[in-house]
Structure formats: structure tokens, C-alpha cells
Amino acid sequence: MDKILQQFREQILTAGAEQRGLLLQGGGTKQWYGNPIADTSAVLDTQAYRGVISYEPTELVISARCGTSLKEIEALLDQHGQMLAFEPPHFGPAATVGGMLATGLSGPRRASVGAVRDFVLGVSLMNGAGEILRFGGQVMKNVAGYDVSRLMAGSLGSLGLLLDVSLKVLPKPVAETSLMFAMSEADALSHLNRWAGQALPISASSYYAGRLMLRLSGSVPALLAAKQRLGGQEIDSANDYWESLREQSHHFFTPEEDYALWRVSLPSTAPTLKLRSKSLIEWGGAQRWLWTNESEAALRTTIQAMGGHVTRFRYGAVDSPAFTELAPPLLKIHRQLKAAFDPAAIFNRGRLFD
Known part of the structure; x- marks a missing residue:
């Protein structure tokens, strides 16, 4: 070595x-x-x-x-x-x-x-x-x-x-199972935020096309109690589903012509986005994936007003910055760190910031 x-x-x-x-x-x-x-x-x-x-x-x-x-x-x-x-x-x-x-x-x-x-x-x-x-x-x-x-x-x-x-x-958890619920996006966000404040063994969540999915992880008694409390339809073999979200092989992530895939980070309590887009929600409402052809400026302004930030994750025009522009004080810290570790600026030029 x-x-x-x-x-x-x-x-x-x-x-x-x-x-x-x-x-x-x-x-x-x-x-x-x-x-x-x-x-x-x-x-x-x-x-x-x-x-x-x-x-x-x-x-x-x-x-x-x-x-x-x-x-x-x-x-x-x-x-x-x-x-x-x-x-x-x-x-x-x-x-x-x-x-x-x-x-x-x-x-x-x-x-x-x-x-x-x-x-x-x-x-x-x-x-x-x-x-x-x-x-x-x-x-x-x-x-x-x-x-x-x-x-x-x-x-x-x-x-x-x-x-x-x-x-x-x-x-690894002793046991896992998944539950499915049919509801609107607004109801799903409301339920997720209410459940987040309760002692429930929720290890993953997603909402897409009228379907809210929860994964429960923990001991067998904890899962039984949670299922009785939450209701919904139990799905025992959901590992492929959660892996498809992790690897973005789920059909939601199939590239859309002339659209970019945006990753939106928001407070979990943020309401439904009023944008022309197709969306998938994860992390209890805190991470939202969007396919949209909205202008970058309008998208960033809307999300920032809601207390979040947005990243052009994949596809779309590569001539615009992928990441939200940092405030001058934060950008100064980034530049100082870059200068300390890589004074000649040779590593991955431009990938993170200009």
C-alpha cells in the first residue's frame, strides 16, 4: 500500500x-x-x-x-x-x-x-x-x-x-415490516408530523401518487403494537421497494425529457408545494424529489421562502449551479478551508463551487 x-x-x-x-x-x-x-x-x-x-x-x-x-x-x-x-x-x-x-x-x-x-x-x-x-x-x-x-x-x-x-x-433490526395507506399528500404530511412526535418505530417513510408507505423496525412486540395503533395495509416483503428509493431505480426516477430532478430540503412541517411538478416525499416530509421545468430562480426563491434549499440533483441544464449559493460569510469559510487543504486548487475543480 x-x-x-x-x-x-x-x-x-x-x-x-x-x-x-x-x-x-x-x-x-x-x-x-x-x-x-x-x-x-x-x-x-x-x-x-x-x-x-x-x-x-x-x-x-x-x-x-x-x-x-x-x-x-x-x-x-x-x-x-x-x-x-x-x-x-x-x-x-x-x-x-x-x-x-x-x-x-x-x-x-x-x-x-x-x-x-x-x-x-x-x-x-x-x-x-x-x-x-x-x-x-x-x-x-x-x-x-x-x-x-x-x-x-x-x-x-x-x-x-x-x-x-x-x-x-x-x-440490524430484529424485525421489520411496512405499512401502506391511501391518502392525499396534505393528509400524509399531517400524519407524518403527528407520528414523528410519538414513540413509534418508524425507520423510513415515503409518499407518492396517493400512497403513503411506512417502514417499521425494532422488536417484534414493538412492531405489533405500532401496527395496531397505526392501521394501514401490512406489506411484509417491501425490501425491494425501499432499495428502489435508495438506488433511485423506482419508476418515479425515470428521466423526464427537458426536466431536471431536484432534491428539496425543507422543514418536515412545510405544506404541499404549489409548483408544476411531479413529486415524491421522503424523510417524514423533510426531503422532496421534484421533476419540474420551473425556472431555477423561481424554484430556489420559492423553496428559500419556505425555509429550505434546493439542489439540482440530476439531469437538466448543467450550465446552472447545482447547489444553492452560499451566503458571503459561509462562502468565505469554504474558500479558506479550500486554501488550507488544497492551495493550488487541483482537486475536483468546480465540482462543489466555482
Whole structure:
């Protein structure tokens, strides 16, 4: 592995000396996410730097190199009845743990257990000077000052080359089942917000085309009590459904001509959106997917007025920014971080911000 790290370092130093960009890439299953990269003349492929470094099931911690397959990680955890609780989407069989952390995307269970960043215990990375930096640790009670390790979640490779990561894992639920309800979108949002304040084992939710779906996870007695309390139609074999939401293979996510897929983040109490769009709601109302040809400016203004923000997640015009523009003070912090980790601005130029 030292030889591979030396190759990484040489590529980084060469790119800095020649003042050209460097595209960081693992399995490449999420390269479409974010803004187009300004310079793709050189690619640093991380897949050779792979393998589980350590895994102690009794400690609920796993450490792996950035090029390690997500499928490999999940298969290993499954042998011990454990999981990556935030259900990271793969978007392809070649997905890696490095890409998982860089994109910071979470699946249906995110609203009940937390996001990717909440499970990061420590990372090591190589900065723009070819130096290996280590942040955080490999235990849950680690305290290491400024939490740079969690900063890597969603950074899209803009701060450095992620080398390895330590993650908290959780036991799989003893039992799971799903319930289906027929109702309007307004009623679904009302029910979801009321149930969120109650002691119910809801681990995922979605609403689409007049159908509200809930997933219940926990002990058998807890599930029986929840089913009696909630009602609805029980669906025992719903794993494929929740996976289709995680991987966006559900027919809702089929590309629409001349439409963009927007990811909307809102307070869960926000009402039904008054937009010309087709929508699917997750996370108790806090995440809403939209297919729409509304103008970017109108969409961002509407969502911002409701206390949220919107991301052009996939498809549509790539000449407009994918992410909501940051306020000047926040943008200044981002630029300072970028300058500290990557002073020559070689990593994934333009993917996160201009």
C-alpha cells in the first residue's frame, strides 16, 4: 500500500507543479453529482487502494480504505448482523466507501438514525501538498478538537484525497415490516408530523401518487403494537421497494425529457408545494424529489421562502449551479478551508463551487 500512496503523492505534486486539475475517482458511480468538473485532463483512480483495515463487531466500528467496495463492506457487516445504518446509495456495483463519504448521500433510514457524517469517527487524507493528515479516531468517544473528519462528508473531493475512514455501525433490526395507506399528500404530511412526535418505530417513510408507505423496525412486540395503533395495509416483503428509493431505480426516477430532478430540503412541517411538478416525499416530509421545468430562480426563491434549499440533483441544464449559493460569510469559510487543504486548487475543480 505504501507504493500506491507514493503514486498518489506523485500525481498530486505533478498536478500542482503543472497547475492543472486532478479528477479524483473511485468506482465512478456518482460522477454526475454536483457541478461539472472544470479540468478532467488527469484522473487519480483510487480503486487500487482498497481493503478493510480493521473491524471489531463488538465495538461497532469498521475502518476501510477509500477504494473498498461498498458491497464488500456491507457483506462483511451482514455476516455479523450489522449495517451501515444511514443506507448509503450505491448507484452502481462499483461504488466505493470513498465516494460514499465524498458525496455524503444517505438513504431512507436517514431521518430516523442520522446522516453519513453522523457515523464518521475518523479519516486520513492526502492534501494538495502530498501530506497525509489524520483526523478523529477509531472509537466512539473520540474527542479531537475541530471535527475535520465529518467535514469530508459531502465535500465532493474538493479538500483532498480521502485515504481511509472509520465508521460507526449498528446492529440490524430484529424485525421489520411496512405499512401502506391511501391518502392525499396534505393528509400524509399531517400524519407524518403527528407520528414523528410519538414513540413509534418508524425507520423510513415515503409518499407518492396517493400512497403513503411506512417502514417499521425494532422488536417484534414493538412492531405489533405500532401496527395496531397505526392501521394501514401490512406489506411484509417491501425490501425491494425501499432499495428502489435508495438506488433511485423506482419508476418515479425515470428521466423526464427537458426536466431536471431536484432534491428539496425543507422543514418536515412545510405544506404541499404549489409548483408544476411531479413529486415524491421522503424523510417524514423533510426531503422532496421534484421533476419540474420551473425556472431555477423561481424554484430556489420559492423553496428559500419556505425555509429550505434546493439542489439540482440530476439531469437538466448543467450550465446552472447545482447547489444553492452560499451566503458571503459561509462562502468565505469554504474558500479558506479550500486554501488550507488544497492551495493550488487541483482537486475536483468546480465540482462543489466555482
